[in-house]
Amino acid sequence: MTREEVFNGVQDIFRDIFDEDNLIINNTTSSDEIEDWDSLNHINLVSAIEKEFKIKFAFGELVTMKDVGTMIDIILIKTND
Amino acid sequence: MEIYKKITALEYPLDVNIILRKKKSIKKYLLLQDNLIEKNIVILGGSTTSEVKNILELFLLNNGIKANFYESEYNKFYEDALFGNDILDKFNPDIFYIHTSNQNIIKYPGYKESESEISTLLSNEMQRYKSIWSSLSKFDCAIIQNNFDYTLDRSLGNLDSSDIHGKTYFINQLNSEFAKSSREIKNLYINDINYLSSYLGLKDWFDKSLWYQAKYALSLSAIPELAFSISKIINSIFGKAKKCLVLDLDNTCWGGVIGDDGLGGIHIGTETAVSETFTSFQKYAKELKQRGVTLAACSKNNFKNAKEGFEHPESILKFDDFTSFKANWNPKHQNIIEIAKEINIGIDSLIFIDDNPVERDIVFSQIPSVAVPNVGADVIHFIEHIDRNGYFEPISLLADDINRNQFYEDNKKRAVEQSTFKSYDEFLVSLDMTADIKSFSSIYLDRITQLTNKTNQFNLTTKRYTAGEIGNIANSDDYIKIYGKLTDKYGDNGLIAITIGRVKEKQCHIDLWIMSCRVLKRDMEFAMLDELVRQCKEKGVSEIVGYYFKSAKNSMVLDLYEKFGFELTDTSSEDTVWKLGILNYKNKNKFIGVSNDQRRSI
Numbered sequence: 001m002t003r004e005e006v007f008n009g010v011q012d013i014f015r016d017i018f019d020e021d022n023l024i025i026n027n028t029t030s031s032d033e034i035e036d037w038d039s040l041n042h043i044n045l046v047s048a049i050e051k052e053f054k055i056k057f058a059f060g061e062l063v064t065m066k067d068v069g070t071m072i073d074i075i076l077i078k079t080n081d
Numbered sequence: 082m083e084i085y086k087k088i089t090a091l092e093y094p095l096d097v098n099i100i101l102r103k104k105k106s107i108k109k110y111l112l113l114q115d116n117l118i119e120k121n122i123v124i125l126g127g128s129t130t131s132e133v134k135n136i137l138e139l140f141l142l143n144n145g146i147k148a149n150f151y152e153s154e155y156n157k158f159y160e161d162a163l164f165g166n167d168i169l170d171k172f173n174p175d176i177f178y179i180h181t182s183n184q185n186i187i188k189y190p191g192y193k194e195s196e197s198e199i200s201t202l203l204s205n206e207m208q209r210y211k212s213i214w215s216s217l218s219k220f221d222c223a224i225i226q227n228n229f230d231y232t233l234d235r236s237l238g239n240l241d242s243s244d245i246h247g248k249t250y251f252i253n254q255l256n257s258e259f260a261k262s263s264r265e266i267k268n269l270y271i272n273d274i275n276y277l278s279s280y281l282g283l284k285d286w287f288d289k290s291l292w293y294q295a296k297y298a299l300s301l302s303a304i305p306e307l308a309f310s311i312s313k314i315i316n317s318i319f320g321k322a323k324k325c326l327v328l329d330l331d332n333t334c335w336g337g338v339i340g341d342d343g344l345g346g347i348h349i350g351t352e353t354a355v356s357e358t359f360t361s362f363q364k365y366a367k368e369l370k371q372r373g374v375t376l377a378a379c380s381k382n383n384f385k386n387a388k389e390g391f392e393h394p395e396s397i398l399k400f401d402d403f404t405s406f407k408a409n410w411n412p413k414h415q416n417i418i419e420i421a422k423e424i425n426i427g428i429d430s431l432i433f434i435d436d437n438p439v440e441r442d443i444v445f446s447q448i449p450s451v452a453v454p455n456v457g458a459d460v461i462h463f464i465e466h467i468d469r470n471g472y473f474e475p476i477s478l479l480a481d482d483i484n485r486n487q488f489y490e491d492n493k494k495r496a497v498e499q500s501t502f503k504s505y506d507e508f509l510v511s512l513d514m515t516a517d518i519k520s521f522s523s524i525y526l527d528r529i530t531q532l533t534n535k536t537n538q539f540n541l542t543t544k545r546y547t548a549g550e551i552g553n554i555a556n557s558d559d560y561i562k563i564y565g566k567l568t569d570k571y572g573d574n575g576l577i578a579i580t581i582g583r584v585k586e587k588q589c590h591i592d593l594w595i596m597s598c599r600v601l602k603r604d605m606e607f608a609m610l611d612e613l614v615r616q617c618k619e620k621g622v623s624e625i626v627g628y629y630f631k632s633a634k635n636s637m638v639l640d641l642y643e644k645f646g647f648e649l650t651d652t653s654s655e656d657t658v659w660k661l662g663i664l665n666y667k668n669k670n671k672f673i674g675v676s677n678d679q680r681r682s683i
Contacts, residue, residue: 019105040131043294047301048102059290 001079006053006072013048014068017041027069053079091143091309092454093469100305104135111142116633118545120175120319123151125158125213127181128298136305137178140312144321155296158185162213175547176318177217177224178311182274182298183232183252190246199245207258214266221549223268223318225311228256230278230299233287267527268548270314270476277310278303313471319545320535323452323472324426326369327417329435330380330387330408333460334366334398335359339390340382350395358461363397365464370402373482374473375489377405377420379433381440384408404489413440414447424489425598427537427634432472434463479528484575488599491571509604509672512569516605516673518578518612521555521562528576529564532595537634539596541627541641546593559584561616565609567600567673574600578609582617582625589613589622594641607669610645612677614666624662631655645669 015023018036031037037045042062049071050056055078057065065071088107090096100107120141124130134150141148151172153161158179161169186206190199210226217224229252241247256275263269278286281303288300299307316322331338336348336355348356349363370376376398380387387408391400400406405423407416413435421428429450435441436458445453454466467473475482495512502508521529530548537543546554554560565578577597582589591613596606617625627642629635631654643649647659 013102016102016106019109040129040295043291043297043301044101044132048098051098051102059293062294 001053001076003072003076006075006079009052010049010068010072010075013045013052017044017048025068027072028067030067049075055079087449088139088143089455091140093466095305095309097302097305100136100139101132101301104139107139108142111139112147114142114145117142117145117147118319119147119149120315121151121173122148122176122178122315123153123169123172123174125153125161125177125179127156127158127179127185128292129155129296130180132297132301132304133180133308137308137311140305140308141315144312144316146315146319146321156185159209159213163216174220175222176315177220177222178272179213179224179226180298181227181229183229183248184292184298186229186252186255189248189251192246194246196245199251203251203254203258206255207262210259211262214262214269218266218268221268221552222547223270224266225270225272225314226259226263227272227274228259230274230286231283233283233289270318272307272311272314274299274307274310277306281306309471313474314476316471317474317476318534320531320537322474322535323374323432324430325375325377325404325420325424325432326366326467326473327377327379327420327431327433327451328366329433329437329440330378330382330390332436332458333434333463334363334378335390335393335396336460339386344389344393347390347393349393352395356395358459360395360397362460362463365467367397367402369467369473370398370486372475372478373485375404375424375426375486376402377424377431378403378407379413379416379420379435380408381410381413382408401490404486404493412443412447414444417444417448417451425492425601432467434467436460477527479531487572488574491574492599494571495569505602506672512571512603512672514567514569514603514673516568516608516675517566518563518608518675518677520616520678521551521564523555525564525576526551526555529579532576532579532597533593536595536597537632538598538637539601540632540635541594541638542592542630543632543635544593554581561589561613561620563609563612563616565596565605565612567603567605569603578605580609580613582613584617584620584622587621587623589617589620589625591625591627594627594638604670604672606641606645607671608673608675611668611670612675614663614668615677615679617663623664624660627659627661629657629659 011025014025015021018034046057046062053075055075061074065074088111090099124134130152134152138148151169158181188202190202214224231252232248235241235249237244237247242249244250259271263271286299286303291297291300328334336359337346339347349359350356351360366376378387388400391398405420407420417431417433418428421431428448432452432454433444434456441453441455444451452472454470456463456466502511526548530546530551533546533551554562561582561584563580564576566576567574577600579593579595580591581593582591627647629639629642642659645661647661649657650660651658
């Protein structure tokens with residue numbers, strides 16, 4: 001999977017979870033910029049990503065995913081394993 | 082606007098991924114519906130409830146209920162229930178849902194503890210919940226309480242379920258105590274997560290990682306199933322359960338086509354695997370019928386052939402089990418409309434099962450309010466579509482429900498008689514009708530509450546009441562509250578009419594006037610009016626004020642007050658207000674012998 005494919009998949013998930021059809025994210029997008037991105041919605045995001053990319057995050061990885069860029073890094077490593 | 086359609090992701094089999102990911106857009110869509118009823122729901126959580134609330138909201142909206150929620154702070158279920166708080170006290174709840182699980186069990190038995198010490202532990206644990214339920218009783222509303230799921234780990238292995246020190250054993254004891262309490266405490270309903278978790282598989286039900294991260298006591302993918310389960314109980318509490326199962330015949334009730342294969346050629350019985358699948362489906366339908374669900378047949382067939390199918394010696398269902406039987410060549414949606422009319426129930430009280438996708442499509446597209454589950458072509462899956470969707474979920478087994486089918490069958494006999502009389506009056510006289518029309522008494526309060534919540538057609542205001550409210554009205558002098566029971570020569574129709582009037586100064590305002598459609602055109606409404614007027618006079622009332630609030634289903638009673646001789650005094654869009662001075666009122670009922678409170682007391 002290319003970084004772009006993963007990025008587009010993640011953007012779709014963000015759009016669904018936050019219900020904003022035109023939401024544009026980038027690598028530095030973090031919970032500071034999206035008002036509804038609280039700890040419970042973080043769980044919802046992560047769970048949707050796991051389903052979409054058929055991967056499982058390790059317990060320790062969840063806390064490290066502070067912004068979209070690191071999320072995509074970890075997804076890329078896992079999907080290309 | 083395009084016709085509103087139910088969201089199939091929210092019906093069995095649930096599309097859990099869609100629900101979790103698209104919940105916000107699903108919610109927006111569901112909010113476009115007309116005629117939503119609003120309810121206030123309190124969620125008292127022993128663990129995180131955020132997604133439980135969000136998803137429950139969708140299931141309720143999908144059934145026409147718009148919920149306002151109050152959520153307790155994390156794990157404050159006990160404190161909120163016992164000590165309340167300002168917000169909760171003002172919230173005016175209709176339903177409490179207590180979201181607890183095995184994570185909330187305070188202390189399991191230690192391995193050295195004696196039997197009596199363990200039974201003390203059990204009663205301590207029970208005491209917490211009993212005090213919650215008794216404290217919430219002041220709100221007079223339904224309490225939905227989870228029982229307990231099993232723990233994933235069992236350090237005693239298989240012994241865990243049989244040794245008194247086992248966690249599994251302890252949980253089973255608690256669940257049995259919960260069941261007992263729900264039979265004893267009015268308005269306490271158990272949400273059976275013990276069943277649900279085993280249905281889904283414990284390993285998919287509980288997600289350790291999610292518990293440590295976010296304190297959810299169940300996995301995210303189990304939350305829609307949990308919410309679905311709660312919503313079925315809530316639907317049933319508000320009278321939204323279905324009433325009638327409409328069945329196709331060929332390849333639904335038996336294997337093969339009766340018209341082609343003949344009675345000897347259809348598959349039913351226990352001889353072959355295929356026959357057995359149809360037999361078990363018939364058994365399931367028969368069980369539903371025995372507990373009060375009405376059965377109807379809707380088949381493209383010659384009537385004689387169709388009827389003959391149920392004469393098969395191995396057939397579990399018999400022709401007489403069907404309250405309405407349509408076997409002809411008309412389009413099925415027309416037959417289904419006829420069935421609803423014949424049984425006298427709302428079209429949205431029906432569900433239709435057919436192995437043929439074309440027939441399902443026609444019915445679904447022509448009458449969207451009929452539930453048409455996508456059962457596929459194989460009878461082996463039909464039961465789960467009926468069962469898992471909870472169409473017929475009962476909150477209790479009332480004698481009236483179990484007898485309901487008898488009423489409809491008696492009604493058929495009445496219809497036959499009717500055609501042989503010269504006039505309708507003559508027919509009414511011949512019925513030898515007698516009625517009890519009296520003030521609410523405690524033995525009938527459950528039935529009264531049930532009827533107030535499920536009557537849609539003969540209902541002037543469509544006001545819904547909780548059991549608690551009905552209890553308060555029963556005890557209040559400010560209300561005239563009468564029920565009617567009607568018996569005729571064919572049998573007892575049970576409690577079928579309710580009128581609630583609020584007395585204020587010299588006026589009586591009719592908050593509720595309902596009647597079951599099974600006694601339409603029997604003049605029962607006149608007998609009710611006579612008694613209302615009599616009680617009004619006793620209370621010094623000189624004028625009765627009636628209200629008609631239009632709903633999607635109550636056009637049948639649009640002119641009821643006019644028929645009663647009331648005068649129209651106010652109109653606001655399609656709602657109307659009516660008044661009747663009663664000083665010179667003359668009794669209107671001519672056909673029903675009535676015993677009321679007065680005659681009993683004399």
